[in-house]
Amino acid sequence: MATKAASSPTPGDEAVLRLRGAGLSFGERVLWSGLDLDVHVGEFIAVLGANGSGKSSLLKAILGQVRLSAGTAEFLGQPIRRGNRRIGYVPQQKLADDGVPLRAQDLVGLGVDGHRWGIPLPSRRRRATVDALIRDVHAERYRRAPLAMLSGGEQQRLRIGQALAGEPRLLLCDEPLLSLDLAYQATVSELVDASRRSHQLGVLFVTHDINPVLGFVDRVLYIAGGQVRLGTPEQVMRTDVLSELYGAPVDVLRTHGRIVIVGAPDSHPTHHHGHGEVSDDTGTEATTEAARP
Numbered sequence: 084m085a086t087k088a089a090s091s092p093t094p095g096d097e098a099v100l101r102l103r104g105a106g107l108s109f110g111e112r113v114l115w116s117g118l119d120l121d122v123h124v125g126e127f128i129a130v131l132g133a134n135g136s137g138k139s140s141l142l143k144a145i146l147g148q149v150r151l152s153a154g155t156a157e158f159l160g161q162p163i164r165r166g167n168r169r170i171g172y173v174p175q176q177k178l179a180d181d182g183v184p185l186r187a188q189d190l191v192g193l194g195v196d197g198h199r200w201g202i203p204l205p206s207r208r209r210r211a212t213v214d215a216l217i218r219d220v221h222a223e224r225y226r227r228a229p230l231a232m233l234s235g236g237e238q239q240r241l242r243i244g245q246a247l248a249g250e251p252r253l254l255l256c257d258e259p260l261l262s263l264d265l266a267y268q269a270t271v272s273e274l275v276d277a278s279r280r281s282h283q284l285g286v287l288f289v290t291h292d293i294n295p296v297l298g299f300v301d302r303v304l305y306i307a308g309g310q311v312r313l314g315t316p317e318q319v320m321r322t323d324v325l326s327e328l329y330g331a332p333v334d335v336l337r338t339h340g341r342i343v344i345v346g347a348p349d350s351h352p353t354h355h356h357g358h359g360e361v362s363d364d365t366g367t368e369a370t371t372e373a374a375r376p
Contacts, residue, residue: 097124099252099285100145104154107140113309114140116153120304120313122253122285127276127299129316130289132306133348138289141306142255145287146170159252168249171284173242173256173275176235176263185230190241191216194248212248219281220244220274236267243274247282254279256288260295268295275299293320294341307347316342 098121106116114137122128130138143149144156147165156163158170192213217226220240225233233241239259246254256275260268276299279286288296293303293316303319305312307328312319319325320342325333334345 098122099124099159100287101157102154105144105151105156106153107137107144107149108152115306115309115311118154118311122287124252124283124285125279126301127279127286127288127296128302128304129293129296129300130287130304130306131291131293134291136306136308138306139257142172142257142287142289145253145255146172169252171246171249171251171254173239173246173254173259175258175261176239176242178231178235178238183231186226187222187228187230187233187237187241188213188217188226190230190238191220191222191244191248194245216244216247219247219278234267236263236270239263239267239271240274243271243278247278251282251284254284254286256286256290258289258291260290260292265295272296272299297340297342320344 100120100122102118102120105118105120107114108116118141130141132138140149144151145158145163147163147167158167192209194216195209195212217223220243222237222240222244225237230238230241242259254275259271259275263271272295275286275288276296278284287304288300290296293300297316300316302314303312303316305319305325305328307325308330310328312324312328320335322333322335325335325344325347329347331346331348333347336343336345
């Protein structure tokens with residue numbers, strides 16, 4: 084089914100990413116299809132949907148790690164290829180093990196050296212680049228601290244710095260707020276927003292809860308039941324739209340500046356095909372925004 088999208092203003096005219104008729108399937112299971120999407124310079128798009136709906140797989144397709152089952156994908160006017168440093172990637176928050184012998188600045192440095200073989204040689208230019216990235220993500224205070232001693236939010240700051248090292252035009256964020264407390268969810272969301280403005284990036288931000296990024300989002304891409312909806316938060320985050328997507332009654336409530344979704348399934352069944360089980364998104368998530376006192 085083709086993307087249903089209403090026209091809406093975008094921050095820049097230039098599209099850094101363009102998908103046309105894009106679809107992704109595993110065996111008989113259709114994750115999503117008919118996706119027409121332009122991500123423009125400076126645009127922040129939140130990607131929402133139930134666990135297993137295909138959000139992380141969308142990012143993998145853009146990274147060239149999985150091949151589309153249908154349609155085309157272009158980045159900066161060229162077919163998608165794997166290992167393009169102009170596409171930055173911020174993964175889910177995962178605490179570093181105690182045995183990892185890296186300091187905070189070393190993690191950022193890995194992004195600077197990611198395209199080179201062997202041990203990086205110290206250089207004035209490399210140090211200046213790492214210094215600038217550390218400043219960009221406001222991590223000066225703990226730049227020499229062992230990575231394993233830092234909180235999840237502090238480590239996510241560094242991963243954003245690492246993702247910016249390749250001077251990307253597109254930033255892909257795969258559940259970067261997972262397992263963070265509310266304060267650091269806000270901090271990381273604000274940092275991504277500031278980065279897309281200062282570096283003129285397009286952003287695709289996968290999240291199970293739109294509320295931490297609601298003030299920054301230009302458009303929402305919602306994936307459910309093999310279908311997609313694309314538009315502004317006001318156009319997509321509605322009872323009728325999500326009920327149609329899920330094929331079941333879903334209530335979208337707005338209270339105290341937050342969006343609460345009631346009745347949406349929190350996962351899609353995992354299917355078997357060919358060589359085993361297919362699972363898309365990792366970790367535990369729910370489409371619904373948990374009610375808070």
